[in-house]
Amino acid sequence: MRRSEYLWHRLHGHALAAEFSAVWVDRLELDELAQRVGADFRQARRCDRDEVFGIGDATVIWADRLTDDWLQIFEFRGYACSGALRELSAHGGRAVHVGWGLNGVRDLTYVSDGYHTTGFSVTVPGERSGNAPAALDALAEGLMFDVDDTSWMTDPELQPEWPAFEEWSAWMEENGYSVGDEDGEQPLPEAFGDFYGLSLNGYHPSLATCVTSALTLVGRLTGREVDEAWLNGAHTRLTIPHRW
Structure with a gap:
């Protein structure tokens, strides 16, 4: 395993590499997270990764404290959190999203106090958006965001x-x-x-480097990377019924 792609392999070891969506939010407690995305906190339960599913087709959130300031949130079968970054960061907070799936890698998106601060392509250099496109540049030093790099x-x-x-x-x-x-x-x-x-899980050396770089940047922002201790732990599972 190349050191530049180790976080992709870490997720792969937990069956999370083929499709992944995570949000990190600061200044927010779990009960308030549930309220802002429409989950019933009274039905929350603690579980490990193997127990996340088996509850119908509702959107599932698996979340817990990552550091004193930040929550780490994995979402499954829906985008209740990544689609609500403005709401999750409102009133002085921050939120960041990284994700990928069958349709490719989505832009890394960073929102602060309800405003879209920056978004940039994880795989195509120079593609940026937001009110302050360079807001995360200092955290991106030495990282690779170019899937065509050889x-x-x-x-x-x-x-x-x-x-x-x-x-x-x-x-x-x-x-x-x-x-x-x-x-x-x-x-x-x-x-x-x-x-x-x-390869069936989407692996390619350059792609694994790009997504590892995105997760490394998030780790620099929050002060802690996605690590084995968190992945192997029990965290809070919240469900959000699909609203058709």
């Missing part, structure tokens, strides 16, 4: 078999093959097993 190709930490796997994957796609034992399918070479599993 420096990973010569990184000595890159697993040496990865280029061969990429070549094989491109050949499979060009020829319309899929992996399997049926007609028209191709067997998975044993040497590529781990890489294939990573």
